[in-house]
Amino acid sequence: MPDSIDRRDFLLRAAGIGSALGLVAGGVALVRGGDAAHAGMAAHGAAARGASAAGGDALASGASATGASATGATATGAAGSALAGPPIRGQVIKRGASGFAQAAHVYNERFDSVLPSLVARPLDTADVRTAVNWGVAHNVPLRARSGGHSYAGYSTLSGGMVLDLRHLRGIAINTHAGTATIGAGSQLIDVYAALAARGLTIPAGSCPSVGIAGHALGGGMGLAGRKFGLTADNIVSAKIVTADGRLLTASAHQNPDLYWALRGGGGGNFGVVTSFTFRTHRVPSTVAWFVLRWPASRAADALAAWQAWAPHARPALTSIFHLNGGGSEPAQVTGQYFGPSRDLPGLLASLTATGPTTVHTGDLGYLAAQLFWAGCSSIPFAACHTTGTRPGGTLPRESFQAKSDYVAKPLPAAARNALVQAAQTRAHIPGSGAILFDSYGGAINQVAPAATAFVHRKVLFCIQYLSYNGGANWLGSTHAAMRPYVTGGAYFNYTDPGLQNWQSAYYGSNYQRLLRVRRAVDPHHYFNFPQAIGR
Ligand SMILES: Cc1cc2nc3c(=O)[nH]c(=O)nc-3n(C[C@H](O)[C@H](O)[C@H](O)COP(=O)(O)OP(=O)(O)OC[C@H]3O[C@@H](n4cnc5c(N)ncnc54)[C@H](O)[C@@H]3O)c2cc1C
Numbered sequence: 001m002p003d004s005i006d007r008r009d010f011l012l013r014a015a016g017i018g019s020a021l022g023l024v025a026g027g028v029a030l031v032r033g034g035d036a037a038h039a040g041m042a043a044h045g046a047a048a049r050g051a052s053a054a055g056g057d058a059l060a061s062g063a064s065a066t067g068a069s070a071t072g073a074t075a076t077g078a079a080g081s082a083l084a085g086p087p088i089r090g091q092v093i094k095r096g097a098s099g100f101a102q103a104a105h106v107y108n109e110r111f112d113s114v115l116p117s118l119v120a121r122p123l124d125t126a127d128v129r130t131a132v133n134w135g136v137a138h139n140v141p142l143r144a145r146s147g148g149h150s151y152a153g154y155s156t157l158s159g160g161m162v163l164d165l166r167h168l169r170g171i172a173i174n175t176h177a178g179t180a181t182i183g184a185g186s187q188l189i190d191v192y193a194a195l196a197a198r199g200l201t202i203p204a205g206s207c208p209s210v211g212i213a214g215h216a217l218g219g220g221m222g223l224a225g226r227k228f229g230l231t232a233d234n235i236v237s238a239k240i241v242t243a244d245g246r247l248l249t250a251s252a253h254q255n256p257d258l259y260w261a262l263r264g265g266g267g268g269n270f271g272v273v274t275s276f277t278f279r280t281h282r283v284p285s286t287v288a289w290f291v292l293r294w295p296a297s298r299a300a301d302a303l304a305a306w307q308a309w310a311p312h313a314r315p316a317l318t319s320i321f322h323l324n325g326g327g328s329e330p331a332q333v334t335g336q337y338f339g340p341s342r343d344l345p346g347l348l349a350s351l352t353a354t355g356p357t358t359v360h361t362g363d364l365g366y367l368a369a370q371l372f373w374a375g376c377s378s379i380p381f382a383a384c385h386t387t388g389t390r391p392g393g394t395l396p397r398e399s400f401q402a403k404s405d406y407v408a409k410p411l412p413a414a415a416r417n418a419l420v421q422a423a424q425t426r427a428h429i430p431g432s433g434a435i436l437f438d439s440y441g442g443a444i445n446q447v448a449p450a451a452t453a454f455v456h457r458k459v460l461f462c463i464q465y466l467s468y469n470g471g472a473n474w475l476g477s478t479h480a481a482m483r484p485y486v487t488g489g490a491y492f493n494y495t496d497p498g499l500q501n502w503q504s505a506y507y508g509s510n511y512q513r514l515l516r517v518r519r520a521v522d523p524h525h526y527f528n529f530p531q532a533i534g535r
Pocket residue numbers: 010013014106107143144145146147148149150151153154155165184204205206207209210211212213214215217218219220221222266267268269271272273274493494529
């Protein structure tokens with residue numbers, strides 16, 4: 001069994017290397033000295049605890065708010081003390097009210113001092129429309145919040161209204177149509193659980209408490225990505241409340257420009273999405289997982305082997321390369337394969353040829369695999385949510401910042417060595433950090449750059465530089481050193497508020513069309529944030 005898994009929660013979830021590794025019963029092979037990955041290990045149980053695929057109103061189910069607005073609170077900032085807040089049926093929690101701080105805070109603790117005047121928690125689409133109309137009428141700025149995981153804290157603001165969509169989390173599966181309608185406040189682990197109970201999934205990231213809305217609107221990359229594409233690629237339609245208070249449907253047949261823009265254009269632009277209908281995919285009874293590790297001395301060679309292999313591997317296989325700051329085996333590859341682990345020795349041969357010190361593989365039911373990547377294999381399902389966002393949620397918040405790059409040509413030795421060195425350097429600075437590489441190719445690259453708003457379709461992989469509890473200078477210098485080797489693009493969902501040319505970095509040649517959609521749908525620019533389209 002693996003023994004020294006890095007347990008930093010954010011890294012584990014963002015990187016997809018579950019702390020669960022040491023906790024999965026059976027299913028683990030340990031091979032030293034570069035032997036082939038072992039196959040055919042026991043599957044871990046995949047019970048869909050606490051999840052159900054509810055029919056009926058996909059938007060309202062799951063709602064549990066009392067409907068009572070907090071009273072006696074002092075509202076300050078743009079919402080103004082004279083205003084009662086939006087007349088919705090859901091809660092309105094004003095600054096100064098009991099529980100306000102927890103309601104206001106986003107996942108990233110760096111933004112704990114950024115406080116809105118009020119947090120509104122609509123119960124349904126009608127409430128969302130009421131809140132938007134009220135915000136526009138009273139000139140109160142609004143930020144929508146799904147899972148609150150924006151790296152840059154874009155789902156909160158100083159003064160103004162946060163529209164927290166946590167109660168819009170119903171999931172209605174239509175097996176006949178092969179779709180699922182998912183409320184915009186759903187968290188990924190709940191989506192995985194509800195769909196897995198019916199043998200289905202949508203592709204998405206590995207952090208259990210990321211919200212479906214911010215994730216899907218910005219792209220959505222995960223360990224089913226090379227097989228089924230980005231989360232955004234699987235949007236069949238979305239319901240969105242625009243600044244004029246209308247509820248629009250965006251699909252290939254209705255408001256097609258808006259539909260184009262919502263698939264990668266980024267959360268916070270255009271309006272408030274209340275639900276998405278996604279194409280669903282059938283999953284096998286088990287999927288294979290693998291984790292390989294190398295010491296620092298072999299990290300650059302391992303990266304060379306990974307980049308030559310991962311973007312061109314079978315689409316059924318998606319992997320992530322990790323360079324961790326510190327540890328005896330700082331280089332790691334984690335991945336998932338839609339097939340049996342007995343195939344892995346052949347599939348991983350070019351990696352195992354570089355002499356990893358450990359190779360672990362196994363088979364898991366689909367939900368068990370997602371819990372494993374989430375680092376939740378050993379905790380109750382309810383606990384697999386960020387504290388304060390769901391009853392029983394225990395996952396801690398984090399303080400972090402990040403930058404990202406896209407790579408279209410294999411990194412030369414100088415770049416690989418610089419990255420390995422940078423990761424080692426991070427170990428000597430307070431806090432912690434890592435550099436992660438998400439492999440693209442497969443279904444992601446089958447989509448043309450202009451076919452959706454998500455433009456990064458001709459790349460090999462995405463690099464994410466992550467730093468926790470400080471390390472801003474390290475982040476800046478590591479990112480700067482890679483300029484000669486990267487496309488100049490960046491991933492909107494790994495939001496970097498310090499990025500100067502974010503319009504071209506996030507959107508490339510799609511930016512002008514996004515501008516036109518933005519002007520048509522929100523001409524007065526009500527929906528706004530520091531990197532909003534048209535800003
Ligand atoms: C721990 C962690 C792990 C992650 N892992 C991955 C990963 O594996 N793969 C990946 O691709 N990304 C990953 N991400 C990045 C993630 O996809 C983005 O941060 C995403 O935007 C978060 O969505 P959210 O709804 O949780 O965030 P929020 O902060 O709620 O929203 C993000 C943005 O979208 C807007 N928004 C939210 N809801 C709506 C709505 N209903 N309508 C319109 N706009 C809305 C917000 O105003 C904000 O601008 C991870 C992030 C974290 C913190």
